Amino acid sequence: MAGTVGIGRRGLLAFGAVMAVAACAPASRQADSEKDSEKGREKDSGQGGEKDKVRTDPVPLERRFTLLGPLSDVHWLGISLGEDSRMSVPGPIDVRVVGVAQLEAGTGAAIVAGPQRDFRPGPPARVPKKLAALMPKGAAWVRSEAFNQEVTGGRYTGEFYVDAGADRVYFDTVDPSVAASTGP
Incomplete structure (x- = not known):
């Protein structure tokens, strides 16, 4: 018992x-x-918080997009992609860096002039709401796959749209890395 x-x-x-x-x-x-x-x-x-704030500092962009030269009147966002996914494997989060900036005078025309780049008209797609009001009205955007490849160096994905007449650039990238010549 x-x-x-x-x-x-x-x-x-x-x-x-x-x-x-x-x-x-x-x-x-x-x-x-x-x-x-x-x-x-x-x-x-x-x-x-900070990640949702429209940023105006050009230095992080200039270090990543060296072919664009010095930038001013910069407005950009760093948007975390996939952080709300319940099914994803833990690990690094991709960051979409998207924005618009003023190029130095004459830079837009110089970028578009390269015949090997074959720029074609095309407006930016998927502009975040926080940036839409900051986009220049009546911009004549052109884009080039060859120029995208030059800027990214194949290290990350990105699209760059240039308004040569107004010396403006719109960029939409994922995980842009710092160019090797600019240091860490």
């Missing part, structure tokens, strides 16, 4: 431990879900 009571006690303790663990799991999932919902509301309201 004593053996039966001991087994029952151990069984009861094991059952209690399983129930305690099970009771804790939904609460933590619910808390995580509430945190995720709150982050989503902040992002939608424009309060998501």
Whole structure:
């Protein structure tokens, strides 16, 4: 009889431990879900922090897009891609760097003049809402696959649109790396 009571006690303790663990799991999932919902509301309201802010500093861009030369009147975003995916494998997050900038006088015409680049008319696609109001009105955008390849050096993906008459550039890239000649 004593053996039966001991087994029952151990069984009861094991059952209690399983129930305690099970009771804790939904609460933590619910808390995580509430945190995720709150982050989503902040992002939608424009309060998501630094990553959602339109940036105006040219240095990070000049180090990555050296063929464009010095930039001014810069407006750009660094947008994390895939961070809200529940099915993705943990690891680095791709960052979309997209924006518009003023080139030095004459740079737009010089870029477009290269015959090997074969620029063709075409407006930028997928302009983020935060940048749409900052895009120049009536811009005559042209783009070139060859120029895209020159700027990226095959290290990352990117599209560059040039308005030669106004010396403006629009860029839309993913994970642009620093050019080797500019250091870390």
